[in-house]
Amino acid sequence: MDLVDADQSTRRRRGLLIVLSSPSGAGKTTISRMLLESDPEISMSVSATTRPMRPGEVDGVDYHFVDDAQFDQMIAAGEFVEWAPVFGYRYGTPKNPVKASLKKGRDILFDIDWQGARQLEPDFGEHLVTIFLLPPSLTELERRLRARSTDSEQVIADRMRRAADEISHWAEYEYVLVNDDMDACLRKVRAIVTAERSKRTSQIELNAFVRDLIGPQH
Ligand SMILES: Nc1nc2c(ncn2[C@@H]2O[C@H](COP(=O)(O)OP(=O)(O)O)[C@@H](O)[C@H]2O)c(=O)[nH]1
Ligand SMILES: Nc1ncnc2c1ncn2[C@@H]1O[C@H](COP(=O)(O)OP(=O)(O)O)[C@@H](O)[C@H]1O
Numbered sequence: 637m638d639l640v641d642a643d644q645s646t647r648r649r650r651g652l653l654i655v656l657s658s659p660s661g662a663g664k665t666t667i668s669r670m671l672l673e674s675d676p677e678i679s680m681s682v683s684a685t686t687r688p689m690r691p692g693e694v695d696g697v698d699y700h701f702v703d704d705a706q707f708d709q710m711i712a713a714g715e716f717v718e719w720a721p722v723f724g725y726r727y728g729t730p731k732n733p734v735k736a737s738l739k740k741g742r743d744i745l746f747d748i749d750w751q752g753a754r755q756l757e758p759d760f761g762e763h764l765v766t767i768f769l770l771p772p773s774l775t776e777l778e779r780r781l782r783a784r785s786t787d788s789e790q791v792i793a794d795r796m797r798r799a800a801d802e803i804s805h806w807a808e809y810e811y812v813l814v815n816d817d818m819d820a821c822l823r824k825v826r827a828i829v830t831a832e833r834s835k836r837t838s839q840i841e842l843n844a845f846v847r848d849l850i851g852p853q854h
Contacts, residue, residue: 650836652743653734653760654678654829655753658769659799661781663815664747667769670822671745675829678743681733684710687725690786700730718748718755723794727752738763743829750805765832767825768809772816774799
């Protein structure tokens with residue numbers, strides 16, 4: 637039996653719920669995309685939100701864009717594993733994809749804030765891996781928000797005002813990375829995922845492997 641293959645199969649380890657948070661503009665969407673492109677074991681959790689769509693965003697891919705009444709209905713129907721107000725809008729994580737992913741022993745990546753990470757902890761603690769990205773400086777954070785060219789000056793100013801508050805939650809995360817060089821940051825995120833998967837390799841699989849290796853008498 638090859639342990640590497642075992643790790644890639646669908647049920648032989650516990651799936652990860654990987655939470656990636658940061659102040660807006662620090663790079664979590666970019667890092668998430670790069671991680672997903674390079675790792676077929678991970679799928680992205682697509683949140684529902686009441687915020688308006690940005691240019692270039694696709695409904696059902698970036699978010700499920702819903703109105704307030706639809707969001708209320710989803711809450712009432714128990715469709716979220718967590719939801720929270722952010723920047724005056726509401727954002728929530730749909731339950732079904734999370735359940736399906738965990739059942740298959742696959743990993744799922746969440747671009748959610750500290751409020752969401754906190755809410756996942758009681759139910760999914762043993763699956764949870766939390767990563768916080770810091771910008772190298774606030775000047776660079778503002779530069780990135782402008783470079784993205786998706787938000788008005790007022791929205792950028794609002795996000796900059798909220799950045800310190802977001803960043804103040806850094807210590808609630810297991811891993812805290814400075815997203816200075818994008819490739820270096822991605823390498824670190826990949827290393828975290830590899831290590832966390834190894835921690836969750838099924839005991840049954842490992843017992844069988846070791847039994848084959850050294851015999852049942854030990
Ligand atoms: N709690 C929670 N936060 C979310 C969810 N989806 C997105 N967020 C957070 O909402 C904030 C705003 O997201 P967005 O409007 O896409 O702006 P961006 O961070 O500038 O790309 C970010 O901090 C996201 O991590 C969710 O389902 N739950
Ligand atoms: N390490 C980095 N160095 C330089 N620019 C970056 C880096 N990471 C992200 N960016 C750029 O910063 C902008 C904001 O990144 P984004 O991923 O949208 O942030 P977030 O999802 O955290 O709001 C984008 O234009 C992105 O290309």
